Amino acid sequence: MELHGFLASITLKDLLEIFDKYKSMGPLLGIGLPLLESFLPFLPLVLFVVANVNSFGLLLGFLFSWIGACAGSILVFLIVRKYGQKRLFAFLRKHKSIQKMLSWFEHHGFGPIFLLLCFPFTPSAAVNVVAGLSxxxxxxFILASLLGKLVMVFIVSYAGQDLQSLVRNPGKLLVVLAVLAVMWIVGKIVEKRMKAKRLESEE
Structure with missing residues:
Protein backbone atom coordinates (compact mmCIF):
# COMPACT_ATOMS: atom_id res chain seq x y z
CA MET A 1 0.00 0.00 0.00
CA GLU A 2 1.32 3.48 -0.88
CA LEU A 3 2.10 5.94 1.93
CA HIS A 4 -0.75 8.24 0.89
CA GLY A 5 -3.27 5.40 0.94
CA PHE A 6 -1.97 4.02 4.22
CA LEU A 7 -2.18 7.38 5.98
CA ALA A 8 -5.61 8.08 4.52
CA SER A 9 -6.88 4.80 5.99
CA ILE A 10 -5.77 5.58 9.56
CA THR A 11 -8.66 5.76 12.02
CA LEU A 12 -8.96 7.48 15.38
CA LYS A 13 -8.61 4.09 17.07
CA ASP A 14 -5.33 3.47 15.22
CA LEU A 15 -3.97 6.85 16.29
CA LEU A 16 -4.93 6.36 19.92
CA GLU A 17 -3.14 3.00 19.91
CA ILE A 18 -0.05 4.67 18.42
CA PHE A 19 -0.15 7.44 21.03
CA ASP A 20 -0.52 4.85 23.81
CA LYS A 21 2.36 2.76 22.43
CA TYR A 22 4.71 5.74 22.24
CA LYS A 23 3.79 7.45 25.52
CA SER A 24 7.49 7.79 26.32
CA MET A 25 7.76 10.38 23.55
CA GLY A 26 5.50 12.69 25.53
CA PRO A 27 4.24 15.70 23.58
CA LEU A 28 6.63 15.14 20.63
CA LEU A 29 4.12 13.01 18.75
CA GLY A 30 1.21 15.31 19.62
CA ILE A 31 3.10 18.33 18.30
CA GLY A 32 4.98 16.58 15.51
CA LEU A 33 1.99 15.16 13.62
CA PRO A 34 0.13 18.51 13.20
CA LEU A 35 3.46 20.11 12.23
CA LEU A 36 4.08 17.41 9.61
CA GLU A 37 0.62 18.02 8.12
CA SER A 38 1.73 21.50 7.05
CA PHE A 39 4.26 19.86 4.74
CA LEU A 40 2.10 16.87 3.77
CA PRO A 41 -1.43 18.30 3.41
CA PHE A 42 -3.01 14.92 2.64
CA LEU A 43 -2.49 13.98 6.31
CA PRO A 44 -5.68 14.11 8.46
CA LEU A 45 -5.10 17.15 10.69
CA VAL A 46 -8.60 16.97 12.22
CA LEU A 47 -7.95 13.37 13.22
CA PHE A 48 -4.62 14.36 14.80
CA VAL A 49 -6.30 17.07 16.87
CA VAL A 50 -9.07 14.73 18.05
CA ALA A 51 -6.49 12.05 18.91
CA ASN A 52 -4.48 14.61 20.89
CA VAL A 53 -7.53 15.66 22.89
CA ASN A 54 -8.46 12.06 23.62
CA SER A 55 -4.89 11.13 24.59
CA PHE A 56 -3.76 14.19 26.55
CA GLY A 57 -7.02 15.79 27.65
CA LEU A 58 -8.70 18.92 26.30
CA LEU A 59 -6.18 21.50 27.52
CA LEU A 60 -2.91 19.73 26.67
CA GLY A 61 -4.35 18.14 23.53
CA PHE A 62 -5.46 21.54 22.29
CA LEU A 63 -2.11 23.13 23.20
CA PHE A 64 0.01 20.45 21.50
CA SER A 65 -2.13 20.57 18.36
CA TRP A 66 -2.02 24.38 18.20
CA ILE A 67 1.76 24.55 18.70
CA GLY A 68 2.37 21.93 16.00
CA ALA A 69 -0.05 23.42 13.48
CA CYS A 70 1.28 26.96 13.97
CA ALA A 71 4.92 25.90 13.84
CA GLY A 72 4.29 24.01 10.61
CA SER A 73 2.45 26.90 8.95
CA ILE A 74 5.15 29.41 9.90
CA LEU A 75 7.95 27.11 8.73
CA VAL A 76 6.29 26.59 5.34
CA PHE A 77 5.72 30.34 5.01
CA LEU A 78 9.35 31.14 5.84
CA ILE A 79 10.71 28.51 3.44
CA VAL A 80 8.52 29.78 0.58
CA ARG A 81 9.33 33.40 1.43
CA LYS A 82 13.05 32.63 1.22
CA TYR A 83 12.99 30.46 -1.90
CA GLY A 84 9.81 31.78 -3.56
CA GLN A 85 11.70 33.54 -6.33
CA LYS A 86 13.41 30.33 -7.41
CA ARG A 87 12.30 28.28 -10.39
CA LEU A 88 10.71 25.77 -8.04
CA PHE A 89 7.83 28.18 -7.35
CA ALA A 90 7.87 30.12 -10.64
CA PHE A 91 5.11 28.00 -12.20
CA LEU A 92 2.74 28.79 -9.32
CA ARG A 93 2.79 32.52 -10.02
CA LYS A 94 1.54 31.94 -13.58
CA HIS A 95 -1.80 30.47 -12.51
CA LYS A 96 -4.67 32.96 -12.48
CA SER A 97 -6.15 31.52 -9.29
CA ILE A 98 -2.81 31.96 -7.51
CA GLN A 99 -2.48 35.51 -8.83
CA LYS A 100 -5.95 36.35 -7.51
CA MET A 101 -5.11 34.95 -4.08
CA LEU A 102 -1.81 36.86 -4.06
CA SER A 103 -3.63 40.10 -4.84
CA TRP A 104 -6.30 39.36 -2.23
CA PHE A 105 -3.75 38.68 0.50
CA GLU A 106 -1.64 41.72 -0.37
CA HIS A 107 -4.62 44.11 -0.38
CA HIS A 108 -6.38 42.78 2.72
CA GLY A 109 -3.51 41.39 4.78
CA PHE A 110 -4.54 39.79 8.06
CA GLY A 111 -8.28 39.34 7.40
CA PRO A 112 -8.52 36.71 4.64
CA ILE A 113 -5.64 34.61 5.98
CA PHE A 114 -7.14 34.59 9.47
CA LEU A 115 -10.58 33.57 8.18
CA LEU A 116 -9.25 30.84 5.91
CA LEU A 117 -7.15 29.31 8.67
CA CYS A 118 -10.11 29.35 11.09
CA PHE A 119 -11.89 26.56 9.24
CA PRO A 120 -10.82 22.93 9.79
CA PHE A 121 -11.07 21.83 6.16
CA THR A 122 -9.37 24.80 4.52
CA PRO A 123 -6.29 23.65 2.52
CA SER A 124 -3.96 25.52 4.86
CA ALA A 125 -0.88 24.32 2.97
CA ALA A 126 -2.05 26.34 -0.04
CA VAL A 127 -2.69 29.38 2.16
CA ASN A 128 0.80 29.13 3.65
CA VAL A 129 2.47 28.83 0.23
CA VAL A 130 0.53 31.68 -1.38
CA ALA A 131 1.14 33.91 1.66
CA GLY A 132 4.84 33.15 1.36
CA LEU A 133 4.81 34.16 -2.30
CA SER A 134 2.90 37.37 -1.53
CA PHE A 141 1.09 36.29 8.56
CA ILE A 142 2.34 34.98 11.91
CA LEU A 143 -0.39 36.88 13.75
CA ALA A 144 -3.10 35.60 11.39
CA SER A 145 -1.71 32.07 11.61
CA LEU A 146 -1.50 32.02 15.41
CA LEU A 147 -5.04 33.35 15.87
CA GLY A 148 -6.61 31.49 12.94
CA LYS A 149 -5.10 28.16 13.99
CA LEU A 150 -6.15 28.86 17.58
CA VAL A 151 -9.78 29.12 16.49
CA MET A 152 -9.56 26.09 14.18
CA VAL A 153 -7.89 23.83 16.73
CA PHE A 154 -10.28 25.04 19.42
CA ILE A 155 -13.30 24.22 17.24
CA VAL A 156 -12.08 20.69 16.52
CA SER A 157 -10.94 20.08 20.11
CA TYR A 158 -14.18 21.40 21.59
CA ALA A 159 -16.34 19.41 19.24
CA GLY A 160 -14.36 16.27 20.06
CA GLN A 161 -15.08 13.22 17.95
CA ASP A 162 -18.42 14.54 16.70
CA LEU A 163 -17.94 17.73 14.66
CA GLN A 164 -21.64 17.76 13.79
CA SER A 165 -22.40 18.48 17.45
CA LEU A 166 -21.63 22.13 16.67
CA VAL A 167 -24.83 22.21 14.64
CA ARG A 168 -26.93 20.07 16.97
CA ASN A 169 -25.83 21.87 20.13
CA PRO A 170 -26.55 25.64 19.95
CA GLY A 171 -24.51 26.24 23.10
CA LYS A 172 -21.34 24.84 21.57
CA LEU A 173 -21.93 26.76 18.36
CA LEU A 174 -22.33 30.04 20.27
CA VAL A 175 -19.07 29.45 22.13
CA VAL A 176 -17.23 28.81 18.86
CA LEU A 177 -18.72 31.91 17.20
CA ALA A 178 -17.84 34.02 20.24
CA VAL A 179 -14.21 32.87 20.11
CA LEU A 180 -14.10 33.56 16.37
CA ALA A 181 -15.45 37.10 16.89
CA VAL A 182 -13.03 37.87 19.74
CA MET A 183 -10.01 36.61 17.80
CA TRP A 184 -11.07 38.63 14.75
CA ILE A 185 -11.37 41.84 16.79
CA VAL A 186 -8.07 41.26 18.61
CA GLY A 187 -6.32 40.52 15.34
CA LYS A 188 -7.63 43.66 13.65
CA ILE A 189 -6.63 45.83 16.64
CA VAL A 190 -3.11 44.40 16.66
CA GLU A 191 -2.85 44.75 12.88
CA LYS A 192 -3.85 48.45 13.05
CA ARG A 193 -1.28 49.12 15.77
CA MET A 194 1.40 47.37 13.72
CA LYS A 195 0.54 49.48 10.68
CA ALA A 196 0.58 52.68 12.75
CA LYS A 197 4.01 51.85 14.19
CA ARG A 198 5.33 51.02 10.72
CA LEU A 199 4.08 54.34 9.35
CA GLU A 200 5.63 56.21 12.27
CA SER A 201 8.98 54.55 11.65
CA GLU A 202 8.85 55.48 7.96
CA GLU A 203 8.25 59.18 8.69
Missing part, protein backbone atom coordinates in the same frame (compact mmCIF):
# COMPACT_ATOMS: atom_id res chain seq x y z
CA UNK A 135 4.22 40.66 -0.20
CA UNK A 136 2.33 40.43 3.08
CA UNK A 137 4.58 41.12 6.06
CA UNK A 138 5.87 38.17 8.04
CA UNK A 139 4.45 39.59 11.27
CA UNK A 140 0.97 39.90 9.76
Missing amino acids: KISGLN
Whole structure:
Protein backbone atom coordinates (compact mmCIF):
# COMPACT_ATOMS: atom_id res chain seq x y z
CA MET A 1 0.00 0.00 0.00
CA GLU A 2 1.32 3.48 -0.88
CA LEU A 3 2.10 5.94 1.93
CA HIS A 4 -0.75 8.24 0.89
CA GLY A 5 -3.27 5.40 0.94
CA PHE A 6 -1.97 4.02 4.22
CA LEU A 7 -2.18 7.38 5.98
CA ALA A 8 -5.61 8.08 4.52
CA SER A 9 -6.88 4.80 5.99
CA ILE A 10 -5.77 5.58 9.56
CA THR A 11 -8.66 5.76 12.02
CA LEU A 12 -8.96 7.48 15.38
CA LYS A 13 -8.61 4.09 17.07
CA ASP A 14 -5.33 3.47 15.22
CA LEU A 15 -3.97 6.85 16.29
CA LEU A 16 -4.93 6.36 19.92
CA GLU A 17 -3.14 3.00 19.91
CA ILE A 18 -0.05 4.67 18.42
CA PHE A 19 -0.15 7.44 21.03
CA ASP A 20 -0.52 4.85 23.81
CA LYS A 21 2.36 2.76 22.43
CA TYR A 22 4.71 5.74 22.24
CA LYS A 23 3.79 7.45 25.52
CA SER A 24 7.49 7.79 26.32
CA MET A 25 7.76 10.38 23.55
CA GLY A 26 5.50 12.69 25.53
CA PRO A 27 4.24 15.70 23.58
CA LEU A 28 6.63 15.14 20.63
CA LEU A 29 4.12 13.01 18.75
CA GLY A 30 1.21 15.31 19.62
CA ILE A 31 3.10 18.33 18.30
CA GLY A 32 4.98 16.58 15.51
CA LEU A 33 1.99 15.16 13.62
CA PRO A 34 0.13 18.51 13.20
CA LEU A 35 3.46 20.11 12.23
CA LEU A 36 4.08 17.41 9.61
CA GLU A 37 0.62 18.02 8.12
CA SER A 38 1.73 21.50 7.05
CA PHE A 39 4.26 19.86 4.74
CA LEU A 40 2.10 16.87 3.77
CA PRO A 41 -1.43 18.30 3.41
CA PHE A 42 -3.01 14.92 2.64
CA LEU A 43 -2.49 13.98 6.31
CA PRO A 44 -5.68 14.11 8.46
CA LEU A 45 -5.10 17.15 10.69
CA VAL A 46 -8.60 16.97 12.22
CA LEU A 47 -7.95 13.37 13.22
CA PHE A 48 -4.62 14.36 14.80
CA VAL A 49 -6.30 17.07 16.87
CA VAL A 50 -9.07 14.73 18.05
CA ALA A 51 -6.49 12.05 18.91
CA ASN A 52 -4.48 14.61 20.89
CA VAL A 53 -7.53 15.66 22.89
CA ASN A 54 -8.46 12.06 23.62
CA SER A 55 -4.89 11.13 24.59
CA PHE A 56 -3.76 14.19 26.55
CA GLY A 57 -7.02 15.79 27.65
CA LEU A 58 -8.70 18.92 26.30
CA LEU A 59 -6.18 21.50 27.52
CA LEU A 60 -2.91 19.73 26.67
CA GLY A 61 -4.35 18.14 23.53
CA PHE A 62 -5.46 21.54 22.29
CA LEU A 63 -2.11 23.13 23.20
CA PHE A 64 0.01 20.45 21.50
CA SER A 65 -2.13 20.57 18.36
CA TRP A 66 -2.02 24.38 18.20
CA ILE A 67 1.76 24.55 18.70
CA GLY A 68 2.37 21.93 16.00
CA ALA A 69 -0.05 23.42 13.48
CA CYS A 70 1.28 26.96 13.97
CA ALA A 71 4.92 25.90 13.84
CA GLY A 72 4.29 24.01 10.61
CA SER A 73 2.45 26.90 8.95
CA ILE A 74 5.15 29.41 9.90
CA LEU A 75 7.95 27.11 8.73
CA VAL A 76 6.29 26.59 5.34
CA PHE A 77 5.72 30.34 5.01
CA LEU A 78 9.35 31.14 5.84
CA ILE A 79 10.71 28.51 3.44
CA VAL A 80 8.52 29.78 0.58
CA ARG A 81 9.33 33.40 1.43
CA LYS A 82 13.05 32.63 1.22
CA TYR A 83 12.99 30.46 -1.90
CA GLY A 84 9.81 31.78 -3.56
CA GLN A 85 11.70 33.54 -6.33
CA LYS A 86 13.41 30.33 -7.41
CA ARG A 87 12.30 28.28 -10.39
CA LEU A 88 10.71 25.77 -8.04
CA PHE A 89 7.83 28.18 -7.35
CA ALA A 90 7.87 30.12 -10.64
CA PHE A 91 5.11 28.00 -12.20
CA LEU A 92 2.74 28.79 -9.32
CA ARG A 93 2.79 32.52 -10.02
CA LYS A 94 1.54 31.94 -13.58
CA HIS A 95 -1.80 30.47 -12.51
CA LYS A 96 -4.67 32.96 -12.48
CA SER A 97 -6.15 31.52 -9.29
CA ILE A 98 -2.81 31.96 -7.51
CA GLN A 99 -2.48 35.51 -8.83
CA LYS A 100 -5.95 36.35 -7.51
CA MET A 101 -5.11 34.95 -4.08
CA LEU A 102 -1.81 36.86 -4.06
CA SER A 103 -3.63 40.10 -4.84
CA TRP A 104 -6.30 39.36 -2.23
CA PHE A 105 -3.75 38.68 0.50
CA GLU A 106 -1.64 41.72 -0.37
CA HIS A 107 -4.62 44.11 -0.38
CA HIS A 108 -6.38 42.78 2.72
CA GLY A 109 -3.51 41.39 4.78
CA PHE A 110 -4.54 39.79 8.06
CA GLY A 111 -8.28 39.34 7.40
CA PRO A 112 -8.52 36.71 4.64
CA ILE A 113 -5.64 34.61 5.98
CA PHE A 114 -7.14 34.59 9.47
CA LEU A 115 -10.58 33.57 8.18
CA LEU A 116 -9.25 30.84 5.91
CA LEU A 117 -7.15 29.31 8.67
CA CYS A 118 -10.11 29.35 11.09
CA PHE A 119 -11.89 26.56 9.24
CA PRO A 120 -10.82 22.93 9.79
CA PHE A 121 -11.07 21.83 6.16
CA THR A 122 -9.37 24.80 4.52
CA PRO A 123 -6.29 23.65 2.52
CA SER A 124 -3.96 25.52 4.86
CA ALA A 125 -0.88 24.32 2.97
CA ALA A 126 -2.05 26.34 -0.04
CA VAL A 127 -2.69 29.38 2.16
CA ASN A 128 0.80 29.13 3.65
CA VAL A 129 2.47 28.83 0.23
CA VAL A 130 0.53 31.68 -1.38
CA ALA A 131 1.14 33.91 1.66
CA GLY A 132 4.84 33.15 1.36
CA LEU A 133 4.81 34.16 -2.30
CA SER A 134 2.90 37.37 -1.53
CA LYS A 135 4.22 40.66 -0.20
CA ILE A 136 2.33 40.43 3.08
CA SER A 137 4.58 41.12 6.06
CA GLY A 138 5.87 38.17 8.04
CA LEU A 139 4.45 39.59 11.27
CA ASN A 140 0.97 39.90 9.76
CA PHE A 141 1.09 36.29 8.56
CA ILE A 142 2.34 34.98 11.91
CA LEU A 143 -0.39 36.88 13.75
CA ALA A 144 -3.10 35.60 11.39
CA SER A 145 -1.71 32.07 11.61
CA LEU A 146 -1.50 32.02 15.41
CA LEU A 147 -5.04 33.35 15.87
CA GLY A 148 -6.61 31.49 12.94
CA LYS A 149 -5.10 28.16 13.99
CA LEU A 150 -6.15 28.86 17.58
CA VAL A 151 -9.78 29.12 16.49
CA MET A 152 -9.56 26.09 14.18
CA VAL A 153 -7.89 23.83 16.73
CA PHE A 154 -10.28 25.04 19.42
CA ILE A 155 -13.30 24.22 17.24
CA VAL A 156 -12.08 20.69 16.52
CA SER A 157 -10.94 20.08 20.11
CA TYR A 158 -14.18 21.40 21.59
CA ALA A 159 -16.34 19.41 19.24
CA GLY A 160 -14.36 16.27 20.06
CA GLN A 161 -15.08 13.22 17.95
CA ASP A 162 -18.42 14.54 16.70
CA LEU A 163 -17.94 17.73 14.66
CA GLN A 164 -21.64 17.76 13.79
CA SER A 165 -22.40 18.48 17.45
CA LEU A 166 -21.63 22.13 16.67
CA VAL A 167 -24.83 22.21 14.64
CA ARG A 168 -26.93 20.07 16.97
CA ASN A 169 -25.83 21.87 20.13
CA PRO A 170 -26.55 25.64 19.95
CA GLY A 171 -24.51 26.24 23.10
CA LYS A 172 -21.34 24.84 21.57
CA LEU A 173 -21.93 26.76 18.36
CA LEU A 174 -22.33 30.04 20.27
CA VAL A 175 -19.07 29.45 22.13
CA VAL A 176 -17.23 28.81 18.86
CA LEU A 177 -18.72 31.91 17.20
CA ALA A 178 -17.84 34.02 20.24
CA VAL A 179 -14.21 32.87 20.11
CA LEU A 180 -14.10 33.56 16.37
CA ALA A 181 -15.45 37.10 16.89
CA VAL A 182 -13.03 37.87 19.74
CA MET A 183 -10.01 36.61 17.80
CA TRP A 184 -11.07 38.63 14.75
CA ILE A 185 -11.37 41.84 16.79
CA VAL A 186 -8.07 41.26 18.61
CA GLY A 187 -6.32 40.52 15.34
CA LYS A 188 -7.63 43.66 13.65
CA ILE A 189 -6.63 45.83 16.64
CA VAL A 190 -3.11 44.40 16.66
CA GLU A 191 -2.85 44.75 12.88
CA LYS A 192 -3.85 48.45 13.05
CA ARG A 193 -1.28 49.12 15.77
CA MET A 194 1.40 47.37 13.72
CA LYS A 195 0.54 49.48 10.68
CA ALA A 196 0.58 52.68 12.75
CA LYS A 197 4.01 51.85 14.19
CA ARG A 198 5.33 51.02 10.72
CA LEU A 199 4.08 54.34 9.35
CA GLU A 200 5.63 56.21 12.27
CA SER A 201 8.98 54.55 11.65
CA GLU A 202 8.85 55.48 7.96
CA GLU A 203 8.25 59.18 8.69
